[in-house]
Amino acid sequence: MTHRFDKKYPNLKGTVFIVTYGRSGSTLLQNLLMTMPDTVIRGENHNVMECIWGAARRIRQTRFSWGAEPKGPEHPWHGAHEMRPVRFGAAMVDAFVDNVIVPPPSVRWMGFKEIRYNALGDDFPMMLDFMHHHFKNARFIFNSRDRHDVVKSAWWRDWDQAKVFDLVNQMDARFADYAQRYPERAIQTNYADFCDDPRGLEPVFEWLGEPLEVDKTHKVLAQRLHH
Numbered sequence: 001m002t003h004r005f006d007k008k009y010p011n012l013k014g015t016v017f018i019v020t021y022g023r024s025g026s027t028l029l030q031n032l033l034m035t036m037p038d039t040v041i042r043g044e045n046h047n048v049m050e051c052i053w054g055a056a057r058r059i060r061q062t063r064f065s066w067g068a069e070p071k072g073p074e075h076p077w078h079g080a081h082e083m084r085p086v087r088f089g090a091a092m093v094d095a096f097v098d099n100v101i102v103p104p105p106s107v108r109w110m111g112f113k114e115i116r117y118n119a120l121g122d123d124f125p126m127m128l129d130f131m132h133h134h135f136k137n138a139r140f141i142f143n144s145r146d147r148h149d150v151v152k153s154a155w156w157r158d159w160d161q162a163k164v165f166d167l168v169n170q171m172d173a174r175f176a177d178y179a180q181r182y183p184e185r186a187i188q189t190n191y192a193d194f195c196d197d198p199r200g201l202e203p204v205f206e207w208l209g210e211p212l213e214v215d216k217t218h219k220v221l222a223q224r225l226h227h
Contacts, residue, residue, distance in 0.1 A: 003136040004090070005097070011108050014137025016041055016208070018113035019128075021171050024145040025191030026113045027225050032198050033141075035216040036208070038108040042101050047116035052096060053130045056089035093134040109208070111139075118167050124174050132185055141204060142175035144168075145191040196221075 005012055016033060018041065020026045030041050067080030097103070103110040117124060132138040147168040151161050179186040187207050193200035198217035205212040 004094075005136045009103060009105060009107050009110075011038065011106055012110065012136055013108050013209070014139055015135040016109050016111035016139050016141060017131065018111070018141050018143055019117060019175070020113065020115055020143040021118060021150070021167060022115045023150050024115070024143050025195060026115065026143050028191075028195065028220070029141070029143050029189065029201075030113045031220045031223070031225075032194065032201060032217050033109075033204075035213055035220060036109055036205070036210045038104075038106050040101065040103045040107050040110045042112040044114050044116075045100055045112060047114050048096065048100065049114070049131065050116070050120065050127060052089070052092045053127045055092065056085055056130065057126075059083050059088050060085035089130065090134055109210075118171055125178055128178060128186075132182075138185060139208065140178070140186040142179060142186060142188045143191065144172050144175065144188065149191075 003012075016039075018026050018030055018033075027043070030043070033039060034041055062077070062080050063083040063085050065080075066077035067083055070081045071078050097110070101110050101112060117127075120127060128140060132140075145168075147165050150168055151157070151159070151164040175186075175188055179188050187204055189201065189204060198221060199212065199214065201217075202212050
């Protein structure tokens with residue numbers, strides 16, 4: 001099936017989104033995945049996709065509520081029936097790709113990692129559905145880590161332990177639910193499975209239809225991460 005991205009990126013197989021929370025090992029995962037040829041997975045962007053999804057959602061709500069019937073200029077919602085929420089969302093996603101991901105024309109896989117999903121609450125799956133609709137062959141990789149290790153890492157040490165445990169538990173449950181409902185578009189990983197041996201990611205590479213090159217991934221493990 002063709003996608004509008006194909007014109008700019010003729011070799012593009014799909015988009016990869018690493019979905020997680022802070023200190024889960026996602027930067028390592030990001031770099032291991034970028035051993036795939038012509039793969040660009042950017043780092044965090046303060047979850048700007050939430051703003052894009054939120055804007056598209058508001059236009060959709062306006063169009064199908066106040067815009068259900070044409071309203072004249074004397075009405076406060078004049079012109080709402082002319083709104084085009086799907087095209088609006090697509091245009092914002094295209095701008096995001098061009099100006100945030102900024103992939104080269106030869107890219108085969110592109111995407112980004114993000115940790116700021118916990119504030120979405122029950123809206124979490126709806127935002128992923130929006131991304132799946134607009135990005136080519138969208139694949140979500142949900143990365144988790146043992147909560148006892150998370151709470152001891154970096155800024156989490158300053159948080160109340162119970163709140164950190166609750167955040168991790170809630171997000172892991174949301175990850176599992178979405179992956180079970182949509183196995184063709186989502187998969188789960190755990191830091192413990194690949195932090196010492198990247199071959200633990202073989203199911204992910206196979207799912208993406210890519211070979212795992214052990215030599216390249218071991219070189220990634222040998223590099224020091226700057227965070």
